[in-house]
Amino acid sequence: xxxxxxxxxxxxxxxxxxxxxxxxxxxxxxxxxxxxxxxxxxxxxxxxxxxxxxxxxxxxxxxxxxxxxxxxxxxxxxxxxxxxxxxxxxxxxxxxxxxxxxxxxxxxxxxxxxxxxxxxxxxxxxxxxxxxxxxxxxxxxxxxxxxxxxxxxxxxxxxxxxxxxxxxxxxxxxxxxxxxxxxxxxxxxxxxxxxxxxxxxxxxxxxxxxxxxxxxxxxxxxxxxxxxxxxxxxxxxxxxxxxxxxxxxxxxxxxxxxxxxxxxxxxxxxxxxxxxxxxxxxxxxxxxxxxxxxxxxxxxxxxxxxxxxxxxxxxxxxxx
Numbered sequence: 001x002x003x004x005x006x007x008x009x010x011x012x013x014x015x016x017x018x019x020x021x022x023x024x025x026x027x028x029x030x031x032x033x034x035x036x037x038x039x040x041x042x043x044x045x046x047x048x049x050x051x052x053x054x055x056x057x058x059x060x061x062x063x064x065x066x067x068x069x070x071x072x073x074x075x076x077x078x079x080x081x082x083x084x085x086x087x088x089x090x091x092x093x094x095x096x097x098x099x100x101x102x103x104x105x106x107x108x109x110x111x112x113x114x115x116x117x118x119x120x121x122x123x124x125x126x127x128x129x130x131x132x133x134x135x136x137x138x139x140x141x142x143x144x145x146x147x148x149x150x151x152x153x154x155x156x157x158x159x160x161x162x163x164x165x166x167x168x169x170x171x172x173x174x175x176x177x178x179x180x181x182x183x184x185x186x187x188x189x190x191x192x193x194x195x196x197x198x199x200x201x202x203x204x205x206x207x208x209x210x211x212x213x214x215x216x217x218x219x220x221x222x223x224x225x226x227x228x229x230x231x232x233x234x235x236x237x238x239x240x241x242x243x244x245x246x247x248x249x250x251x252x253x254x255x256x257x258x259x260x261x262x263x264x265x266x267x268x269x270x271x272x273x274x275x276x277x278x279x280x281x282x283x284x285x286x287x288x289x290x291x292x293x294x295x296x297x298x299x300x301x302x303x304x305x306x307x308x309x310x311x312x313x314x315x316x317x318x319x320x
Contacts, residue, residue, distance in 0.1 A: 046082030047230045055218040056083065065176055065197035067212065070220035073264015076200040080157035083196060090154040094143035096164040102171060106181060107145045110138045134185035148179050148191035156195040162204045169211055176214045223265065225249050231265060232272050239276050246283045247272050249319035257306065263297045270296040284320035287313045
């Protein structure tokens with residue numbers, strides 16, 4: 001895999017006025033060559049279409065966060081993992097949830113160790129003790145602070161931002177705009193290298209216009225049959241090409257059924273691995289095995305009931 005060309009991000013104010021830096025971006029063909037990006041992603045196991053490859057190239061060129069939106073299971077999180085593998089970078093992940101606050105995402109003090117240190121320094125100068133306990137030794141980095149303090153440019157994944165509260169989303173705007181944070185006891189911490197930032201959203205709530213304006217945007221959908229077959233072949237290189245294509249076609253039809261939980265790409269890969277492990281050569285070869293292995297794909301009782309042996313056999317016959 002070709003090595004990624006390193007350069008300082010020119011979204012920072014000082015870089016925008018640097019003609020040499022701008023020239024270096026314009027003269028680097030890989031920055032806008034989406035096929036090169038797609039090939040490099042494929043080399044680390046992620047099969048991307050041209051639109052996603054272009055979005056990733058622009059994200060790198062502009063040093064802007066990329067917001068990936070789509071249903072659960074379409075591979076949004078895997079984009080960040082593949083991007084980190086492509087660049088040989090550290091992946092720092094912030095998993096969002098309801099009630100997420102600054103201390104969970106940014107930093108907090110190790111209060112227990114601070115109390116022990118204060119007790120051990122009883123009788124010492126109060127100012128010296130305070131300076132000691134509010135030092136780096138007692139600072140607990142959380143994902144956002146860790147991302148802006150890394151010397152080597154990491155990939156920061158802010159996963160399922162739509163699950164966080166609107167208050168946290170508003171707090172995040174400053175981080176994404178300036179990549180700096182003020183710690184009252186230590187001062188302002190500015191990014192030494194701008195991280196590559198991927199935000200994902202399942203669309204459970206509407207994100208603010210302010211957040212969207214700070215990001216590039218790409219809507220990620222379930223892969224078409226050809227791309228899903230290539231994903232299967234990339235992750236399971238020993239699988240027969242014809243079987244991979246049959247599984248991809250069958251998954252396309254299953255997703256069109258009236259299901260409460262539409263299976264994602266991860267379920268496709270689990271199912272393909274199970275069928276290969278059981279020695280299945282064709283999806284219509286053994287109706288009982290095919291139905292039994294649906295536990296890899298369907299994750300609710302209602303969906304299993306809808307997908308009866310007769311239904312899955314009918315669908316399999318159409319794609320075999």
